[in-house]
Amino acid sequence: MYENQKMVDTTPEELIHGIYLMKREDYRLVQISCTRVLEGFELNYTFDKDLAFINYRLILGVEEEIVSISRIFSPAFLYENELKDLFGVKISDITIDYDGGLYRVAKKTPFKDFVPPQPAIPVPKPPVVKVAEATTVDRKVVESKANEEV
Amino acid sequence: MGKRQIIPFGPQHPVLPEPIHLDLVMEDEKVVEAIPSIGFIHRGLEKLVEKKDFTEYVYVAERICGICSFMHGMGYCMAIENIMDISVPRRAEYLRTIWAELSRIHSHLLWLGLTADAFGFESLFMHTWRLREKILDIFERTTGGRVIFSVCKIGGVRKDIDDDTLADITDLLSAMQDELRRFCEVFIEDQSVRHRMVKVGILTLADAKELGAVGPMLRASGVSQDMRQLDYCAYKELGFTPIVETAGDSYARSLVRIREIEQSFDLIKRAAEKIPGGAIEEKYKGAPNGEYFVRIEQPRGEVIYYVRGNGSKFLDRVRVRTPTFANIPSLLKILQGCELADVPILILTIDPCISCTER
Numbered sequence: 001m002y003e004n005q006k007m008v009d010t011t012p013e014e015l016i017h018g019i020y021l022m023k024r025e026d027y028r029l030v031q032i033s034c035t036r037v038l039e040g041f042e043l044n045y046t047f048d049k050d051l052a053f054i055n056y057r058l059i060l061g062v063e064e065e066i067v068s069i070s071r072i073f074s075p076a077f078l079y080e081n082e083l084k085d086l087f088g089v090k091i092s093d094i095t096i097d098y099d100g101g102l103y104r105v106a107k108k109t110p111f112k113d114f115v116p117p118q119p120a121i122p123v124p125k126p127p128v129v130k131v132a133e134a135t136t137v138d139r140k141v142v143e144s145k146a147n148e149e150v
Numbered sequence: 151m152g153k154r155q156i157i158p159f160g161p162q163h164p165v166l167p168e169p170i171h172l173d174l175v176m177e178d179e180k181v182v183e184a185i186p187s188i189g190f191i192h193r194g195l196e197k198l199v200e201k202k203d204f205t206e207y208v209y210v211a212e213r214i215c216g217i218c219s220f221m222h223g224m225g226y227c228m229a230i231e232n233i234m235d236i237s238v239p240r241r242a243e244y245l246r247t248i249w250a251e252l253s254r255i256h257s258h259l260l261w262l263g264l265t266a267d268a269f270g271f272e273s274l275f276m277h278t279w280r281l282r283e284k285i286l287d288i289f290e291r292t293t294g295g296r297v298i299f300s301v302c303k304i305g306g307v308r309k310d311i312d313d314d315t316l317a318d319i320t321d322l323l324s325a326m327q328d329e330l331r332r333f334c335e336v337f338i339e340d341q342s343v344r345h346r347m348v349k350v351g352i353l354t355l356a357d358a359k360e361l362g363a364v365g366p367m368l369r370a371s372g373v374s375q376d377m378r379q380l381d382y383c384a385y386k387e388l389g390f391t392p393i394v395e396t397a398g399d400s401y402a403r404s405l406v407r408i409r410e411i412e413q414s415f416d417l418i419k420r421a422a423e424k425i426p427g428g429a430i431e432e433k434y435k436g437a438p439n440g441e442y443f444v445r446i447e448q449p450r451g452e453v454i455y456y457v458r459g460n461g462s463k464f465l466d467r468v469r470v471r472t473p474t475f476a477n478i479p480s481l482l483k484i485l486q487g488c489e490l491a492d493v494p495i496l497i498l499t500i501d502p503c504i505s506c507t508e509r
Contacts (some may be wrong), residue, residue: 003380003445005442005443026359028359028362029362030362030445030452030454030471030476031454031471031476033456033469033471035458035466035467035469036467044456046443046454050375051375051377051379051380053443053445055443073360073362074360074361074479075360075361075362075476075479077479078475078478078479085189096185098187101187102186102187102188102189103188103189103192104187104188104189104190104192105189105192105194110194110197111194111196111197115200117460117462117464117466
């Protein structure tokens with residue numbers, strides 16, 4: 001592991017406090033991302049200062065709404081519009097809200113559906129030839145050849 | 151206040167090899183505001199992870215972009231290696247560094263040619279792209295591919311470069327370095343280039359930090375930050391310091407990239423000298439169970455690979471935050487107040503890669 005990464009679990013209510021803290025400490029917003037989990041959406045807010053990495057994480061219900069952080073970190077508007085367009089995360093008060101128009105994708109909120117983890121693909125095994133069957137076949141071939149010769 | 155009107159810029163435009171659309175709100179000849187829209191070629195490659203085995207996904211990651219394809223594959227592999235605690239052999243780390251720096255030279259030369267072309271500086275465009283061909287030839291000789299290499303794999307690399315080939319590459323790069331220096335001198339000193347770029351599209355230090363700029367865009371505004379400072383691959387042993395300019399204008403962004411080409415030549419030569427012997431890959435068993443954010447420096451800046459596995463062959467999530475996506479807010483900022491005629495050059499000075507953005 002070449003970089004120490006600090007993970008902070010938070011809640012929608014406590015998020016803004018943490019974001020203000022990052023702003024006050026002069027951190028840079030690195031990215032916001034979403035992962036669809038069983039409980040809803042897992043949001044990751046990543047920050048950096050002099051290569052020190054901090055990530056705030058929270059779980060949000062599918063129908064829950066969260067307040068935008070774009071008034072604190074202005075570039076957040078782009079990430080939040082991405083979350084709205086691709087995942088259908090409900091975010092209010094975005095400074096520049098495209099309202100679903102940032103990504104011109106054919107299917108609305110294509111990443112919204114929860115896909116349960118798939119089981120591993122079973123590795124195909126080579127067909128097993130039973131020894132008894134093989135001998136029977138061989139014996140039949142030998143017998144038929146012997147009959148022909150007779 | 152003059153009459154306001156909206157001029158659509160893109161998705162098809164001579165300076166845009168890939169589609170992005172900007173609604174330019176104009177007041178006479180000045181841009182008041184720029185409103186972007188993307189998604190014309192969104193491919194949903196992140197979603198594909200649900201259907202591809204994690205070892206196969208390396209090939210998908212490499213296809214996110216045709217310019218920095220090697221670094222996409224490498225970023226993804228590094229994320230898996232960190233989750234599975236795979237120790238990559240030193241020789242493989244050096245080989246990855248060499249291919250990554252060759253990719254940077256290739257990308258910056260491509261950018262320099264496109265910028266020269268946008269000025270109408272055709273001869274410089276042809277010369278830089280001719281040099282770029284030599285880099286592609288090195289890729290072909292060492293990997294078998296010119297665009298997609300498929301040499302990076304989880305645990306190391308697929309192909310080695312022998313000592314004779316490394317020596318040839320070093321000689322070739324030295325010759326190229328002299329030639330490139332002559333062209334870049336023309337570009338840097340040319341009066342028309344300076345006229346179009348100096349004090350145009352200034353991004354201040356405060357704005358660069360506030361808007362989350364990355365890569366040459368950030369370093370041209372005086373911030374000494376480059377993900378290679380994280381000492382991944384062989385950078386720690388090669389002695390790396392970021393290239394920084396302070397003016398924050400289009401000219402400074404160009405200078406950073408031109409000086410980074412020089413730096414990459416030196417890094418490759420040092421890597422070729424110091425490369426240790428030994429294995430080029432580490433065998434592993436099992437599937438990734440955990441998560442990791444990998445940050446590496448692509449030609450356009452910091453790229454993030456977030457990978458999360460559940461112990462099965464299929465990952466829960468791969469998220470890629472590309473440098474061009476991070477630089478869009480800065481682009482919108484520098485477009486504010488510029489002349490309409492400067493818009494194409496300003497877009498080119500962020501070196502946009504829409505293919506990456508539309509992963």
